Amino acid sequence: MxxxxxxxxxxxxxxxxxxxxxxxxxxxxxxxxxxxxVVPGRVEDVVRRQWGELRIRSWEESGWWTAPERIGDRIAPLVGAAPGQIVVGDSTSVNVFKALVGAVRMAGEGRDEILVDATTFPTDGYIAESAARMTGCTLRPVAPADVPGALGDRTAAVLLNHVDYRTGRLHDLPALTAAAHGAGAYAVWDLCHSAGALPVGLDEHGVDLAVGCTYKYLNGGPGSPAYLYVRRELQDRFDSPLPGWNSHAEPFGMRSGYEPAPGALRGRVGTPDILSMLALEAALEVWDGxxxxxxxxxxxxxxxxxxxxxxxxxxxxxxxxxxxxxxxxxxxxxxxxxxxxxxxxxxxxxxxxxxxxxxxxxxxxxxxxxxxxxxxxxxxxxxxxxxxx
Amino acid sequence: MxxxxxxxxxxxxxxxxxxxxxxxxxxxxxxxxxxxxVVPGRVEDVVRRQWGELRIRSWEESGWWTAPERIGDRIAPLVGAAPGQIVVGDSTSVNVFKALVGAVRMAGEGRDEILVDATTFPTDGYIAESAARMTGCTLRPVAPADVPGALGDRTAAVLLNHVDYRTGRLHDLPALTAAAHGAGAYAVWDLCHSAGALPVGLDEHGVDLAVGCTYKYLNGGPGSPAYLYVRRELQDRFDSPLPGWNSHAEPFGMRSGYEPAPGALRGRVGTPDILSMLALEAALEVWDGxxxxxxxxxxxxxxxxxxxxxxxxxxxxxxxxxxxxxxxxxxxxxxxxxxxxxxxxxxxxxxxxxxxxxxxxxxxxxxxxxxxxxxxxxxxxxxxxxxxx
The missing domain is CATH 3.90.1150.10 (Aspartate Aminotransferase, domain 1)
Known part of the structure; x- marks a missing residue:
């Protein structure tokens, strides 16, 4: 009753x-x-018509090329981001690597420690260890509640989960982000278990970088591509460890010298995975209104x-x-x-x-x-x- | 006539x-x-039945979890590789990063130079530059024909394209691989423009690591996942810069310490992109016989x-x-x-x-x-x- x-x-x-x-x-x-x-019909159209009939023309005519940033903008309102700050592509693990290395590079010399949520979903910890190793940092696992006390003038970045995958605990994103900023460090958030379930407020709370998957509350399908958020004011300083040709200022110039694209596109890497990406785009339509x-x-x-x-x-x-x-x-x-x-x-x-x-x-x-x-x-x-x- | x-x-x-x-x-x-x-019907089944009806059960029941190595084994005979050496996933750019960093780490101390095909498809050059930067190496672009003369006792790895994307020139994989080995360096090949068009002979010629896309001669679909080959004898020493949870020896153990899986699985990173991956698997059936x-x-x-x-x-x-x-x-x-x-x-x-x-x-x-x-x-x-x- x-x-x-x-x-x-x-x-x-x-x-x-x-x-x-x-x-x-x-x-x-x-x-x-x-x-x-809505997804099965859309996927069928992508396969039969866009790929099967238009073939190579679809990169332009079916909007394949611009899908990563277009779908990023579709996710943006769900995580409290203005347009132009999110690109979709790659797995969450790969995006954690981009975000953390990017954050450490922004932090600059003298900051050589990364703090990571000690209760994190394992992949974030493994990738954080690799990011630390490859940027000459040390990695320190800390319970999220202890982060404010652990921050110091050597902290480059903090990687936290908005919601703990195991317990379902929601961490205090505004306060922890502010604490990181207070210590001059960058806040990187993993939104896998919060995006699509609760307000995130990335812009409002000044989050620096964020990543998330799209196959949980966003219903994008098995292994659908993840996303990367880089706050607008930081984009010019975002120096990706995976500077694939899709992130080039002029990708079809086929130039041997790398020049990063402006804006969120700088987070792209290789050729986007169109079937999975456009299934996700269709799935996001359920959020209308x-x-x-x-x-x-x-x-x-x-x-x-x-x-x-x-x-x-x-x-x-x-x-x-x-x-x-x-x-x-x-x-x-x-x-x-x-x-x-x-x-x-x-x-x-x-x-x-x-x-x-x-x-x-x-x-x-x-x-x-x-x-x-x-x-x-x-x-x-x-x-x-x-x-x- | x-x-x-x-x-x-x-x-x-x-x-x-x-x-x-x-x-x-x-x-x-x-x-x-x-x-x-064969692809549209297969994709429809993956979307409607495997995802739509079985949902989470498909990770096991529909073989989603093991798709990267299963499809890798399907590609293997096309590039002259015995089973157990290829995993499918991520973009070519991301796999170039794994392969090059992996090769440099195998080469060990004292070898701090990477040679790269000066006429390469741009993304390989950009990613090689990043791999060099992050491993303390210098990157030297060299015309493929000049590689033998450029190799030295500081060369850690050579990244070459089997077929030049622009001119269609086929490079001499056996000779250049042998030259790299003669200098004690590792040979990394990009097979994007050769796999599915001509014999590659990875095992026969002792190639160390290789990558390739699957959307050209392998017809996997727009942006379908790429693959990574790590020669069997090197797998125990392959130390991935992207050690995501899918490459863990016990991924569902959810352990905070990273322990790499044995074999080709070590090249996996995050959750595989199932729709694109299973479209590729269907596409590979045309190679039967x-x-x-x-x-x-x-x-x-x-x-x-x-x-x-x-x-x-x-x-x-x-x-x-x-x-x-x-x-x-x-x-x-x-x-x-x-x-x-x-x-x-x-x-x-x-x-x-x-x-x-x-x-x-x-x-x-x-x-x-x-x-x-x-x-x-x-x-x-x-x-x-x-x-x-």
Missing amino acids: RAEKLDAADELRGKRDAFVLDDVVYLDGNSLGALPA VPVEAVRAKSLALTDFFLECVAEYVPEGRVECLTPVPHAERGSQIALRCDDAGDVMKRLVEQGVVGDFRAPDVLRFGFTPLYVGFADVERAARVLAQTLG | RAEKLDAADELRGKRDAFVLDDVVYLDGNSLGALPA VPVEAVRAKSLALTDFFLECVAEYVPEGRVECLTPVPHAERGSQIALRCDDAGDVMKRLVEQGVVGDFRAPDVLRFGFTPLYVGFADVERAARVLAQTLG
């Missing part, structure tokens, strides 16, 4: 029809977003409701919630710990409730406000309770 | 039906290969015939052929120089003969043996002659 009322009052309810869904409760959109209904604030409000309502249902249905002590209860510290997922999490998730999936398992003992449930409803939440909690026994 | 006879005797003639073609003479497959007929030697024989016959027709139809002196006449020095394209090349190519395209223009004065015609026939060649030469006036 409670779920029905919440669903009836949900302004975003109609958006569910923009996705291909079935009777599964899909709470894994924080790993791979569901298929937007959707204010990210409404998404955030629903996301919190969904996770609140899930926590309530779990508290009501699941015997106390059977699971431990790793996700913070205060809204200001919560992303759009709930992580529950229990010793038999791997087995529990297997049984949940068999019963049509799809979340994921993170070794060794975490059940992760992601709530995508565009297509998850309150009845889904209640059903998930009931099935979870039955499964936990 | 001559063309008809050649077409009738062409063993690869039937392969044309494996592609979506029209009445255009498409001589730009060295830029973007034509659409293989096609020996690359047959492709090479037809390629030479096509370019020989084009040169004959041009000599016959085009007034002497109107164009200058930049492509070497000896077979041993010719790839699968013909480059003709004339002052008004930009305008000429525009008019050729209007008349249904599609090649491309490379600034400032080159007409480039690529011959893809799987779908270009001898009648196409004759028609192209006739239209060219009329256009040149």
Whole structure:
């Protein structure tokens, strides 16, 4: 009854029809977003007509060449960025490398330390280690809360996750960015688990560089290209470690000397991956007319409701919630710990409730406000309770 | 008449039906290969069923996770490599960076110079400059023919193109690789303009590392992912500058310490771009039963015939052929120089003969043996002659 009322009052309810869904409760959109209904037709057009019929002409006529910056501008409002600061392309890992090396080069001599979120998704840490090694820096892992105290006059850059992939904890982007700036360091944010789920405010909070994937809350498809944000005022100083020909001021001049393009284009590298990129472009159409604030409000309502249902249905002590209860510290997922999490998730999936398992003992449930409803939440909690026994 | 006879005797003639073609003479497959007929249906299945219905389960059930190495093994026989040495992913530029930095690290201390093909496709030169800068090396551009004389005991690596993108000149991979080895340096080859057009023989000739794109003669689609070859004996020493989580020995262990996977997997970086990658996998099916030697024989016959027709139809002196006449020095394209090349190519395209223009004065015609026939060649030469006036 409670779920029905919440669903009836949900302004975003109609958006569910923009996705291909079935009777599964899909709470894994924080790993791979569901298929937007507009995508298959668009991809077919890209393959059959743009590639199959127009062939090479499509680089110009179908707008292939300018896709990275065009789609970047489509993502921009979702992360609070004005146009001209984001390019799409490459994987998140590759973009972390560009962003961190770029930040260290901006910081200049005398700053030879990179701080990295000690609880980061592993790839960010591995790539940060490589960026540090290749720029003569040392890498120091620090819990995000300890970053302000760890910053110093040797800190070149700080790499942080906006939302922790495991616990779903939302970190304080405005305060941590301000702290980095206070120490003269550059703030690099990984938005994989926040973009499309909550307001980010890159421009408003003066974030320097940011990266993110597009296959979670942005529903771009498996392995769809990631993006790189470089704040406008820093673009002239952004010195990419991957200066591919797509980032050249005159790419078709075929000149042997490298001269970087102005603006966000400087973040491009090689030839863009058109099929995946244009599938993402189509997927982003579901955001038309959707204010990210409404998404955030629903996301919190969904996770609140899930926590309530779990508290009501699941015997106390059977699971431990790793996700913070205060809204200001919560992303759009709930992580529950229990010793038999791997087995529990297997049984949940068999019963049509799809979340994921993170070794060794975490059940992760992601709530995508565009297509998850309150009845889904209640059903998930009931099935979870039955499964936990 | 001559063309008809050649077409009738062409063993690869039937392969044309494996592609979506029209009445255009498409001589730009060295830029973007034509659409293989099997691709649209496969892509539709990947989008609608694998992503749309199975969603997250497809990482395992649809073989998404292992696609980079599986498709690498599909490319391997085309470039003369045994299985387990190639992974697909990222752009050519990104793979050049991995390969060159990897080579310099293998070379070790005391070797601080990288030689690069002075006539290279620009991105290789830009990326080589970055690799040199980030590993403390100097970069020296050298004409490929001068490489043997330029090699020394400080040379760490040599980056060369198997076929020159502009002139279509085929460089002597066996001899230049042997020369690099003779000086104790590592040979890194860019196969963009040779793979799928002629035998490469990576294993046979002891090439150390190689990269290539898949959207030219391999017909993978616009911006389809590139590949990286690391010779088996060197894999344990391959130390990637982009150690993303996909290259970890235990990627789902989510460990903070990096431990590289054994084998070719070490060349992976981030989450693979599945739509583009599986389109490529389908595209590679057209190679079933096609020996690359047959492709090479037809390629030479096509370019020989084009040169004959041009000599016959085009007034002497109107164009200058930049492509070497000896077979041993010719790839699968013909480059003709004339002052008004930009305008000429525009008019050729209007008349249904599609090649491309490379600034400032080159007409480039690529011959893809799987779908270009001898009648196409004759028609192209006739239209060219009329256009040149």
